[in-house]
Amino acid sequence: MAPQTGPTKKETQPLAAFPRLFTWEEVRVHNGRGQGREQWLVINRKVYDVSEFSNRHPGGKRVIGHYAGQDATDAFVAFHNDKDLVKKYLKPLQIGELAPDQPSSEANKKESLLEDFRELRCDIEKKGLLKPDYTFFFLIFLHLLILDVSAWLVVWYFGISSVPFFAGVALFTIAQMSWFQHDLGHCSVFRKPKWNRLMQMVVINVMKGLPACWWNHLHNQHHAKPNCFRKDPDLNMHPLLFSLGKTLSMELGKKKKKFMPYNYQHRYFSSEYPPFLTGLWGPRPIMTTASPPPPQDDAFQEVPMDVTAALRKFHQRRNSCLCVYMPRYLESTWFIWVSQMNHIPMDIDYDKNEDWKTTFFLGNPNLPTLFQTFQLPSIQSCSLFPTMPRHNYCKAAPLVKALCEKHGIEYKSKTLLTAFMDILNSLKDSGEHWLEAYLHG
Known part of the structure; x- marks a missing residue:
């Protein structure tokens, strides 16, 4: 054959x-x-x-x-x-x-750390730590809704004299919906992403007057490459007011750029950042609510144009009132202190293709359990496991700490006051680097 x-x-x-x-x-x-x-x-x-x-x-x-x-x-x-x-x-x-x-x-030739981290994630999934507790988040939303409505009812019923006005301001400020919409943006409240997105539009579009797509577009990049120049959009706004990190500070100094007296930035941080953020949460995002970015830059389809146009008009009128601007200012003050204590003290530089998880291990501090559960979504567990519900952070923290100890990585644990002070210390150090390069670079 x-x-x-x-x-x-x-x-x-x-x-x-x-x-x-x-x-x-x-x-x-x-x-x-x-x-x-x-x-x-x-x-x-x-x-x-x-x-x-x-x-x-x-x-x-x-x-x-x-x-x-x-x-x-x-x-x-x-x-x-x-x-x-x-x-x-x-x-x-x-x-x-x-x-x-x-x-x-x-980026990371330490194969043992890579393998151990992935085993840790599998262990966390098996323990059910990525599954949300609907009762917990229902109570979170309920108390936020009660505080927000109460703030308006107090002013509406008692008038705008000093006592009811400041009582309404206090209630509005305590209702930190920013954290809850942050949970929704991370898809950690519901198991189905679409329900998180729909609820996020209710909270941030309707109740806060901001476009959800705008926030998600920026925040996704931030978590993908935190504190990396040109890749983390949270750093794009800073050079006008602050000089962050040794690398950027020295670059600005050598180029003789002086938008602000950066060597004093640790002193004006608490007075300049809140009104800046208040303005950022005001006209610009509200105007863009009716003009969503192109589909390729959006995590989901925005609400219909006629609805967003109505929301824009409503929030433009609402935010023109002093009784809204002052709570927004106080809310911004609390927000920037809480959010920046594990951002500004982190290492800030250009993207060096560092290992993704090691970036978070080295930079994010752990804080007291009660505080991190109710007021701080952005900690080590959130950064390493973005879709983890915040009520499980305390359960994941010992596992993360054990992994850090095994590989000789410092597990940073701070008190709230220490974390706040580290913001100012980091700003002071960066300002000194800028001044040295500005004078002698």
């Missing part, structure tokens, strides 16, 4: 059975800045070309583009609860895998 001349069994197998192998050097050059602006990233050792998909990415093209040429495994796992859904989008984007001799992460 004559030998067969057709293709062998190996040759007829689909191409997917023999994936192309890449090195980190090949992946790194496809960072969106070279010729063709191609964007590759790595998830679980698989290489994906997201050059075209980034424009359709539900979380925005910038947040996915920040990981171009890098390993995005842990950030991907942290932000996506519904893995089966996203796998449908990932599969056609795969172009190969990392070669067997390549480390799992180019």
